[in-house]
Amino acid sequence: MKIGIIGCGTIGREIATAIDKGTIEMELIGLCDIVPSQAESLKKDLKNFSPAVLEKEKLVEICDLVAESASKDVVPELLGLCIEKGCDILIMSMGGLLGQGDLIKQAQKKIAIYRPSGALAGLDAIKAANIANIKSVRLTTTKPPKGLEGAPYIKEHGVTLKDIKEKKTIFEGSASGAIKGFPKNVNVAALLSLAALGPEKTQVTIVVDPDATRNCHEVEIEGDFGRITTRTENFPSPNNPKTSYLASLSAIATLKTITSSLKIGT
Ligand SMILES: NC(=O)c1ccc[n+]([C@@H]2O[C@H](COP(=O)([O-])OP(=O)(O)OC[C@H]3O[C@@H](n4cnc5c(N)ncnc54)[C@H](O)[C@@H]3O)[C@@H](O)[C@H]2O)c1
Known part of the structure; x- marks a missing residue:
């Protein structure tokens, strides 16, 4: 090939x-x-x-x-x-x-x-679960400040990442809002949307943690099958801290x- x-x-x-x-x-x-x-x-x-x-x-x-x-x-x-x-x-x-x-x-x-x-775990199960009914999908992404640098949302909302001294939620909303505000940082939000409920019904929370050394994604899904919770702790790539290895x-x-x-x- x-x-x-x-x-x-x-x-x-x-x-x-x-x-x-x-x-x-x-x-x-x-x-x-x-x-x-x-x-x-x-x-x-x-x-x-x-x-x-x-x-x-x-x-x-x-x-x-x-x-x-x-x-x-x-x-x-x-x-x-x-x-x-x-x-x-x-x-x-x-x-x-x-x-x-x-x-x-x-x-x-x-x-x-x-x-x-x-950078996400559990997509195999989400695809299977989506054959029946999925009621809710929630993603919580926690990143060190470097992993969110340059995002349009940060600029538009006057967030100064270096001034954040403890864990702080900086975004809560739909996946479509998250993708617009953080296009290079939350590909997982787009992927989850495409795999299940779509960008409006997928809920996203983005947290900045100055002590974090990993990009962490937690996913909670409920549906006819039961409930799935996954947590992925990714090392950022040495060449691009926005991208997980x-x-x-x-x-x-x-x-x-x-x-x-x-x-x-x-
Ligand atoms: N699906 C996921 O889980 C996931 C995870 C991380 C990154 N990503 C996405 O994958 C992509 C690549 O990530 P990366 O870490 O390798 O980025 P990177 O910045 O290290 O590399 C991107 C490369 O693409 C080139 N490029 C940019 N626009 C281009 C265009 N229009 N035509 C041709 N080349 C172009 C750049 O010059 C650069 O060399 C990004 O869009 C990123 O958001 C997806």
Whole structure:
């Protein structure tokens, strides 16, 4: 299977390295980044592949599958290109899929859209639970101040992260509000929404903890099946404190599953 990567930062680099090491049995034929030097520098670090550095239009044309690890803003256009060219897509910037119901319908029977579990645990059970009735979904995300830096909500509400000296809730509302206010920080909120009740009915609380060293996600779900509570304590990636290491690993695990005959989990 020929794969290309769009977005050669923290997650894109981890995916490329896993392909280079043979953890994922795919052929890495192309890289794309809005900052071409990012793609060139990643290419230089690979030992077993020499992917071409291309624009996304060309990449989608020559690949069987593209892995998006760039930005939610690129997702709608990229998904449209993939549908047109018959190229499967793995999407990490989950917020980019919200409100794209028409494109997702168009993709049906044409291409596969893979949405890894990212930094979240329990999505297998949530998918199963959603076959029956789910009554409520609540996500509480706790991050160190660095994990929320630069979020539009922080700027708009005049929150000074460095002045927060003890654990403090800074946002409570719907997943759609959380994604708007923290587009690079709460991909898990978008993913949970897409997996169950949608962005308006999924409740999100965001907490800043100056003593935290991990990005923590707690999920509570109630429905016909009973109740699920999960808690994931993620180490932030050393290269990008907004991104949990588990998110990269989940993309790699999804790509491994695509090429494997043994598929575990719902
Ligand atoms: N699903 C999850 O659980 C989860 C977890 C963490 C991060 N993410 C998301 O995955 C994406 C990548 O995260 P990261 O930590 O690797 O980010 P990063 O900032 O380390 O890397 C992103 C790379 O994409 C490039 N880029 C940005 N916009 C682009 C565009 N329009 N076209 C091509 N390249 C572009 C940047 O130049 C950069 O090299 C982000 O959108 C992030 O919010 C998802």
